[in-house]
Amino acid sequence: MERLPKHYSVLNTIADLKKYKLDLSNAEHKKVATNESTTYLTKLLSLPASISSVFSDTEWDFNSENPNVSANIRGSKLKINFKKYKSIPEEVIIEIKCLLLSILLTPEVFINNRKKAKKKSTTRLATSTVLAHVKSGLRFLDTLFTVLEVKLGKEHIEKIYLSLTQIQTIDYKETAKVHTNTYNDDLKQFFSYIQNPYTSEHIFGENISAFDPYQFSWKERYEKKISSQVMPNWAFEKLIRTASLLVHDFLKTMEEEVLDSYVSRYESQSETQYCSKAGITKDTFELYRAHRLLSANYSEVYIESKYGIPEELINSKNKYNLKDMTAFVNKGKDKKISLTNINNQTAIISYAAKYLIGQYTGMRPSELSVIDLNTCLIEENGIKLLRSHVFKGKGTFSKGLFDDKWVAIPIIEDAIRALKILSSITQRSLMFSSVHTKKTNEKEIQQTSVMISHQLRIFIKFALPDNNLEFSNYMMRHTLAYQLYRLEAGLPLISFQLKHLVNTVDKFLSRGSTSDVTMGYGGIADILVESQTAQSLRKQSEIEVIKATADPDGNYLGGKANEHKERLKLAFKGYMASGYSKEEIFEAMAEQGLGVINVGLGYCYGSESTNDSLPCIGSLKCNPIRCSNAIVSEANAPYWREVYSTNLANLNNPSFADNKEQIKEVINEAKGVLALLGHGVPDE
Numbered sequence: 001m002e003r004l005p006k007h008y009s010v011l012n013t014i015a016d017l018k019k020y021k022l023d024l025s026n027a028e029h030k031k032v033a034t035n036e037s038t039t040y041l042t043k044l045l046s047l048p049a050s051i052s053s054v055f056s057d058t059e060w061d062f063n064s065e066n067p068n069v070s071a072n073i074r075g076s077k078l079k080i081n082f083k084k085y086k087s088i089p090e091e092v093i094i095e096i097k098c099l100l101l102s103i104l105l106t107p108e109v110f111i112n113n114r115k116k117a118k119k120k121s122t123t124r125l126a127t128s129t130v131l132a133h134v135k136s137g138l139r140f141l142d143t144l145f146t147v148l149e150v151k152l153g154k155e156h157i158e159k160i161y162l163s164l165t166q167i168q169t170i171d172y173k174e175t176a177k178v179h180t181n182t183y184n185d186d187l188k189q190f191f192s193y194i195q196n197p198y199t200s201e202h203i204f205g206e207n208i209s210a211f212d213p214y215q216f217s218w219k220e221r222y223e224k225k226i227s228s229q230v231m232p233n234w235a236f237e238k239l240i241r242t243a244s245l246l247v248h249d250f251l252k253t254m255e256e257e258v259l260d261s262y263v264s265r266y267e268s269q270s271e272t273q274y275c276s277k278a279g280i281t282k283d284t285f286e287l288y289r290a291h292r293l294l295s296a297n298y299s300e301v302y303i304e305s306k307y308g309i310p311e312e313l314i315n316s317k318n319k320y321n322l323k324d325m326t327a328f329v330n331k332g333k334d335k336k337i338s339l340t341n342i343n344n345q346t347a348i349i350s351y352a353a354k355y356l357i358g359q360y361t362g363m364r365p366s367e368l369s370v371i372d373l374n375t376c377l378i379e380e381n382g383i384k385l386l387r388s389h390v391f392k393g394k395g396t397f398s399k400g401l402f403d404d405k406w407v408a409i410p411i412i413e414d415a416i417r418a419l420k421i422l423s424s425i426t427q428r429s430l431m432f433s434s435v436h437t438k439k440t441n442e443k444e445i446q447q448t449s450v451m452i453s454h455q456l457r458i459f460i461k462f463a464l465p466d467n468n469l470e471f472s473n474y475m476m477r478h479t480l481a482y483q484l485y486r487l488e489a490g491l492p493l494i495s496f497q498l499k500h501l502v503n504t505v506d507k508f509l510s511r512g513s514t515s516d517v518t519m520g521y522g523g524i525a526d527i528l529v530e531s532q533t534a535q536s537l538r539k540q541s542e543i544e545v546i547k548a549t550a551d552p553d554g555n556y557l558g559g560k561a562n563e564h565k566e567r568l569k570l571a572f573k574g575y576m577a578s579g580y581s582k583e584e585i586f587e588a589m590a591e592q593g594l595g596v597i598n599v600g601l602g603y604c605y606g607s608e609s610t611n612d613s614l615p616c617i618g619s620l621k622c623n624p625i626r627c628s629n630a631i632v633s634e635a636n637a638p639y640w641r642e643v644y645s646t647n648l649a650n651l652n653n654p655s656f657a658d659n660k661e662q663i664k665e666v667i668n669e670a671k672g673v674l675a676l677l678g679h680g681v682p683d684e
Contacts, residue, residue, distance in 0.1 A: 059083070073128045103125065139179075143175050182221065243463070285342075361412070362528045383508045434451075644670035
């Protein structure tokens, strides 16, 4: 933030605290303060803490100066109630208040000392983030002084402890053993604030006791695990396919154009017709919409003028009788319509569309919550973009790609079109909104991350009924980055949409929008996640490649498969004899860059001396069915599945009628390899 003269005045007043503390360090002075210290205390307590709070207030509220924060932040996350921490002496609370104001007014001083990787260009700290750190620290200090009260007595604490500088290292260490809250990043950052040289010089007047909280025996310790942030490959594939098919089926039912025709390539492999099973047709959808709007007290004039009201809903008295509406809807029909089934299915379609948008953009929950269906799609230089608003971590691209704008690949456009149709029922403009119909006088509110997660979990439960994915909103962002790293390493999965995403990003950037550097898979992934997470995810993808291609216990097919496996066993035997585990060897191989290889349809173990003709260049013939020199591993399976799916879809395409026999041959080729690898495929 830009510092104004009044901010310097606040900082100067805070810097005088050490003089005040020295004056009151004697217990007798605590009862009778000097005129000078009394004047100072009056000045300190009257300092503005925020637009609506002063220093002396027990609760500070920062909502007024942060009007544009996301719904997830607004409210209690921008307030701090110091009265909650009853065991902390008043003098220490004053120190913490001074520290909090100093962090907010001079964030660049405290960022450099934080125990977390941050971009060098970062000079700001979000108010909600700082408050989370300080609240965590206050909870710890409340426990610490509670422990001291039990040991020394409350009266002694009130009489002696005037500053955090009087707390000894052993006090922090002992508190860690009994503190019921988790030792996490928030608490870690708080400790970095109180150990900052600026704090010692300008607030405490001296250093606090040295300690390393990471070395303490914490009762509860949080350790971030990258693996839990990423969906398993099978789950990602299943969710993407199911969501795509739900949206595809709904748009076709509504007789709308489907832009992502690729979905139809695996439509025949899955049991779809979701709408038909739920009783949804274009006609029943219109009936259901009218029913929902009438039930929400929208006027007949409004509904008729905007959507029309089907005649089936009019009773013999030419009125709409909601109590008997189901009977009117079903009158004369062979198959009865269940309004409940239609309601449940439209909700699932809505959640599926929202999942696709979240998964293929990698947006944060705060960004998803403000997407407006009526204005979100824009076009720049012939490229469709999805517009939202970034509240955190603005990017470096001059035209704002991944920074208020994201490329809208066809599947995203299809999802948006489906949501627009469904919004005619809910009458809501925000993409991530409730599926209940908004009352005519109801104000639409942004969804919090908890509400967004709730909706997506319902879809995930529908698509993966027997699996607990332990889903979180950020899992979509990390999974997208991970899948892009996998593609870069040569392990495709749902590769068509991901390739389309990368190609569109590259096309947008190459039109003078920004960056001279071509954005590949890994480049986009690097933008999505912080540097530490990016390094871990990239390494994780490379280890996956190595395990698929160089695991001595892996499954390899082909004439030279045994030779390949024996070479690997021999190499691993030597390493393991030296005390390394298999996992450690895989990690070392990844660190040496062995995972960055292109995994194609197979590997060739042919020798130049065995054939005087041109060398084989692989392609479909690079498989053990065709060539004894070919090796195929699990890493090649996604390529063969894509060959199978694409050609299966083309089999009945009139455009390829002249190549039907060749297509069948390719399908059988791919089917045979997949069968050898243990991947069953349905008969075409």
